[in-house]
Amino acid sequence: MRDFSADHRWLSLNTATVRKQGDLVHIVEACARHGIRAIDPWRDQVASIGLDRAVRAVRDAGLELSGYCRGGMFTSDAARRIEVRDDNRRAIDEAVALGAPCIVLVAGGLPQYSRPGSAASRDIVKARTQVTDAIAEMLVYASEAKMPLAIEPLHPAYAADRACVNTTMQALDICDQLDPQRTGALGVALDVYHIWWDPEVLPQIARAGQDRLLAFHVCDWMVPTKDILNDRGMMGDGVIDIRSLRSAVEAEGFSGYSEIEIFSNAWWDRPIDEVLQTCIERHRSAV
Amino acid sequence: MRDFSADHRWLSLNTATVRKQGDLVHIVEACARHGIRAIDPWRDQVASIGLDRAVRAVRDAGLELSGYCRGGMFTSDAARRIEVRDDNRRAIDEAVALGAPCIVLVAGGLPQYSRPGSAASRDIVKARTQVTDAIAEMLVYASEAKMPLAIEPLHPAYAADRACVNTTMQALDICDQLDPQRTGALGVALDVYHIWWDPEVLPQIARAGQDRLLAFHVCDWMVPTKDILNDRGMMGDGVIDIRSLRSAVEAEGFSGYSEIEIFSNAWWDRPIDEVLQTCIERHRSAV
Numbered sequence: 349m350r351d352f353s354a355d356h357r358w359l360s361l362n363t364a365t366v367r368k369q370g371d372l373v374h375i376v377e378a379c380a381r382h383g384i385r386a387i388d389p390w391r392d393q394v395a396s397i398g399l400d401r402a403v404r405a406v407r408d409a410g411l412e413l414s415g416y417c418r419g420g421m422f423t424s425d426a427a428r429r430i431e432v433r434d435d436n437r438r439a440i441d442e443a444v445a446l447g448a449p450c451i452v453l454v455a456g457g458l459p460q461y462s463r464p465g466s467a468a469s470r471d472i473v474k475a476r477t478q479v480t481d482a483i484a485e486m487l488v489y490a491s492e493a494k495m496p497l498a499i500e501p502l503h504p505a506y507a508a509d510r511a512c513v514n515t516t517m518q519a520l521d522i523c524d525q526l527d528p529q530r531t532g533a534l535g536v537a538l539d540v541y542h543i544w545w546d547p548e549v550l551p552q553i554a555r556a557g558q559d560r561l562l563a564f565h566v567c568d569w570m571v572p573t574k575d576i577l578n579d580r581g582m583m584g585d586g587v588i589d590i591r592s593l594r595s596a597v598e599a600e601g602f603s604g605y606s607e608i609e610i611f612s613n614a615w616w617d618r619p620i621d622e623v624l625q626t627c628i629e630r631h632r633s634a635v
Numbered sequence: 636m637r638d639f640s641a642d643h644r645w646l647s648l649n650t651a652t653v654r655k656q657g658d659l660v661h662i663v664e665a666c667a668r669h670g671i672r673a674i675d676p677w678r679d680q681v682a683s684i685g686l687d688r689a690v691r692a693v694r695d696a697g698l699e700l701s702g703y704c705r706g707g708m709f710t711s712d713a714a715r716r717i718e719v720r721d722d723n724r725r726a727i728d729e730a731v732a733l734g735a736p737c738i739v740l741v742a743g744g745l746p747q748y749s750r751p752g753s754a755a756s757r758d759i760v761k762a763r764t765q766v767t768d769a770i771a772e773m774l775v776y777a778s779e780a781k782m783p784l785a786i787e788p789l790h791p792a793y794a795a796d797r798a799c800v801n802t803t804m805q806a807l808d809i810c811d812q813l814d815p816q817r818t819g820a821l822g823v824a825l826d827v828y829h830i831w832w833d834p835e836v837l838p839q840i841a842r843a844g845q846d847r848l849l850a851f852h853v854c855d856w857m858v859p860t861k862d863i864l865n866d867r868g869m870m871g872d873g874v875i876d877i878r879s880l881r882s883a884v885e886a887e888g889f890s891g892y893s894e895i896e897i898f899s900n901a902w903w904d905r906p907i908d909e910v911l912q913t914c915i916e917r918h919r920s921a922v
Contacts, residue, residue, distance in 0.1 A: 458874055461858060470876040476834065505792045507832035508858045508874045518834050545794035547763065547805050571748060571795045573863050587745055587795045589757040 349595045352606070352632055359631045360386035360414035362565065362609035363393055366623055368616035372397050375620070376405045382624045386412040386605050388563075389446070391439060403445050414605040415498065415537065415563045416448035422482035423456035423475045423512065424463035432463060436486050440495050449604075450496040450562045452537045453486075454511050455479045461509035475512045483534075484526050491533045498537035498562035499523065503545075505576055516543055516552035523560055530559040538597065539565035539609065541580055544588040550596055558601030566590055566635050567610045578611045582626055584634030594635060606635050636882045639893070639919055646918045647673035647701035649852065649896035650680055653910055655903035659684050662907070663692045669911045673892050675702040675850075676733070678726060690732050701892040702785065702824065702850045703735035709769035710743035710762045710799065711750035719750060723773050727782050736891075737783040737849045739824045740773075741798050742766045748796035762799045770821075771813050778820050785824035785849035786810065790832075792863055803830055803839035810847055817846040825884065826852035826896065828867055831875040837883055845888035853877055853922050854897045865898045869913055871921030881922060893922050 352358060361384050363375050370378075372393045379387060387406070394402040406413070419439040424432050443451045456462030456479065458469050469475070483497065490497050499519040502511035513519050519536045527534040536556055543549045553561070568586030573579050583590055594606065608627050615623055639645060648671050650662050657665075659680045666674060674693070681689040693700070706726040711719050730738045743749030743766065745756050756762070770784065777784050786806040789798035800806050806823045814821040823843055830836045840848070855873030860866050870877055881893065895914050902910055 470874050472832070472876070503791060504832040505790070505860070505863075508856060512832075514832055515834065545759070545791040545799075545801055547802065569795060573792070576792075576860050576863055587757050589759070 349598050350603075352635055354632070356383065356628045356631050357385060358606050359384055359628065360388055360605035360607040361624070361627065362388040362417065362607050364390055364417065365608055365610045365615065365627070366620050367393065369620040369623070372402055373405050376409045376411060378620045378624055379411060380409045381621070382628060384624065384628075386414045388413060388415040388417055388452070388607050388609070390417045391442065394442060394446070399442055399445055406446060413446055413448040414607045415450050415452045416443040416446060418452045418454050419486065419497070420453040420511075421456040421462045422479045423459045423466075425459050425466040428463045428466055432482065433485060437489050440486075440490050440493050443495050444493050448495070450498040450535070450537070451490070452563060453483065453497055453499045454502060455499070455513040457507055457509045457512050472507065472512050479513060480522050480525065483522060487526055487534060496532060496562055497534050499534070500537040500539060501542055503542040515546055515548065516556070517548055520552060520556055520560065532559060535560035535562035537563035537565065538593075539567070540588050540590050540593050541565070541567050541569060544569060544593065549593070553596045553600060556600065561597050561600055561602040563607060564594065564597050564602060564604065565607045565609045566594075567608065575613060578613045580610045580612050582610060582615065583608070583630040590635055606631065636885050637890075639922055641919070643670065643915045643918050644672060645893050646671055646915065647675055647892035647894040648911070648914065649675040649704065649894050651677050651704065652895055652897045652902065652914070653907050654680065656907040656910070659689055660692050663696045663698060665907045665911055666698060667696045668908070669915060671911065671915075673699040673701045675700060675704055675739070675894050675896070677704045678729065681729060681733070686729055686732055693733060700733055700735040701894045702737050702739045703730040703733060705739045705741050706773065706784070707740040707798070708743040708749045709766045710746045710753075712746055712753040715750045715753055719769065720772060724776050727773075727777050727780050730782050731780050735782070737785040737822070737824070738777070739850060740770065740784055740786045741789060742786070742800040744794055744796045744799050759794065759799050766800060767809050767812065770809060774813055774821060783819060783849055784821050786821070787824040787826060788829055790829040802833055802835065803843070804835055807839060807843055807847065819846060822847035822849035824850035824852065825880075826854070827875050827877050827880050828852070828854050828856060831856060831880065836880070840883045840887060843887065848884050848887055848889040850894060851881065851884050851889060851891065852894045852896045853881075854895065862900060865900045867897045867899050869897060869902065870895070870917040877922055893918065
C-alpha cells in the first residue's frame with residue numbers, strides 16, 4: 349500500500365467538491381496553487397466555460413485527469429433513447445478532447461428521474477436491463493474512441509433516482525457480460541461512499557482486479573446524514589474505514605489517483621483554499 | 636398470491652406508524668374501531684403503559700401480534716456485553732407474555748451508535764462478527780422460550796448507526812450458519828423499504844423459503860427522501876413495486892400478515908383515524 353503521509357502526489361480533485369466556489373478556470377488555478385496534479389471535472393462545469401477553454405486551462409496548468417464525470421443516465425422511455433445515446437457520445441468526445449483516462453458512468457435510476465419527462469415506472473429490473481443494453485451500445489463508440497468506461501455503482505439510497513447499479517458485484521457482472529476478454533475498455537469506478545457498507549466489497553474488489561479498477565474515489569459517511577445527497581463528509585470525519593478499502597484496491601495493483609469527491613453543503617460554504625488545504629491534510633492523514 | 640382488494644384481514648399495524656398519536660392503549664382501541672386484526676408493538680410503547688396492561692389490552696381487543704419490535708442492537712464494547720444480552724432476554728420474555736409469533740431483530744451498526752457510550756469504531760467487519768455471535772447466544776434463550784428470532788436486514792443507509800446486516804443474503808447466511816436444520820427458531824423479517832433496491836432480492840427470497848420468512852413489512856420509498864429515517868411513504872406514494880415482492884414471498888408459502896410500518900414525520904402529524912383509514916385503502920389497492 350502506498351504511503352500517502354508525506355505528500356499529495358496521488359491526490360486528484362473531483363471538481364464537484366468545490367463547484368459552488370467558482371468556475372472550472374478558478375478551480376484549476378486553485379489546484380495549481382496547492383500543488384494538486386489531477387482533477388476530474390464535470391460536464392456541466394466544462395460546458396459553462398466551453399470545451400476549448402477547458403482543454404486549454406487543463407493543459408496550461410499541466411494537470412492530468414483522473415476521470416471525466418459523467419456519462420450514463422441510461423434509463424428513459426422509448427422517446428428519449430436517441431437523445432440518451434447521443435448525449436453519451438458527446439460525453440466521450442469531450443473526454444477525448446480533455447485527455448481523460450476514462451468516463452465515469454452513473455447508470456440512472458427509474459426513467460422518470462434519470463431522464464425527466466420519461467413515463468413513470470416502478471420496474472427496477474427493467475431499468476437494469478436497459479442500463480446493460482445502453483452500456484453495450486455506448487461501448488462500441490467508446491472503444492473506437494479508445495475511451496474506457498468506468499461503471500460507478502452508487503449507494504442503494506440512490507437506486508430510485510440516480511443509479512440502479514448499486515453494488516460492485518452488479519457493476520462487475522455487467523463488465524463480465526459485455527467485456528469478457530477484459531480488454532480494458534470497461535471497468536468500475538469505486539467510491540468508498542457507495543461501497544463501504546457492502547458485505548461483499550472485499551471479494552468483489554479482488555474479482556475486479558487491476559484490469560477493471562479504473563478509478564477510486566474518497567470522501568466519508570457522516571452520522572447522522574442530514575441530506576441524502578449533499579451531506580458527504582471530509583475523509584476522517586465519518587465512519588468509513590477508508591484505508592482498508594484503499595489497501596484492497598492497491599493489493600490488486602491499482603496505482604492511480606485517490607480522487608476526492610465531496611458533495612457537501614457545508615464544504616461548499618467554505619473558501620476554496622480552506623477546502624483544498626483540508627483535502628490535502630486528510631489525504632495524508634486519513635486516506 | 637392472495638387477493639387483498641376485498642378486505643383487510645391480512646393487514647397488521649406496526650404501532651410505530653402512529654406512535655406520535657397516542658399510547659398503545661389508544662392505538663389498540665383505534666385498531667379495534669377499524670377492524671384491524673393484528674399489531675406489532677414496540678418495546679418502548681409497551682414499557683410506557685406497563686407489560687401487564689399491554690398484555691390485557693391486546694387480549695381484550697382480540698388482537699393477534701405479527702411480531703414484537705425489537706431485539707438486537709448487538710454491537711457494543713466489552714463493558715456493555717452483559718447489558719446487551721440481558722436486554723435481549725427481557726425482550727424475549729415480553730414477547731412470550733404478549734403472545735408474539737417472533738421478535739424482530741435489528742442488528743445494530745457500529746457500537747458507538749448501537750449502544751451509546753461504547754468506544755467508537757469504524758470496523759464494520761468486526762461489528763458483523765459480533766452480531767452473529769450475539770444472535771447465537773440469544774438463540775439459546777429464545778429456543779428455550781420457543782420464541783422465533785426474525786433478523787431484519789436494514790437498508791444500507793443505516794449500516795453505520797442501526798444495522799450492519801444490510802441484505803437478505805447476509806441475514807440468511809447468519810440463519811444458515813446458526814440454524815442449518817431450519818428448525819423454525821431463526822428466520823428473517825423482510826421490509827420492502829429495506830430490500831426493494833437489492834439486485835439479489837428475488838433469488839434470496841426463494842432461498843429463504845417458507846421456513847425462514849417470519850414477517851413481511853410494507854411502506855414505500857419516497858423520491859426525494861427528505862429524512863433518512865423518518866420520511867417513509869404510504870404504500871402507493873413511492874417507487875417500490877410492492878406487489879412483486881409480496882408475490883415472491885407468497886410464492887414461497889408465506890401466508891402471514893402484511894405489516895404496515897411507516898416512520899414518517901408527515902403521517903405522524905395526521906389524526907390516527909385518517910392514517911388507519913388510508914392504510915386500509917392502500918393495503919387493498921397498492922399492496
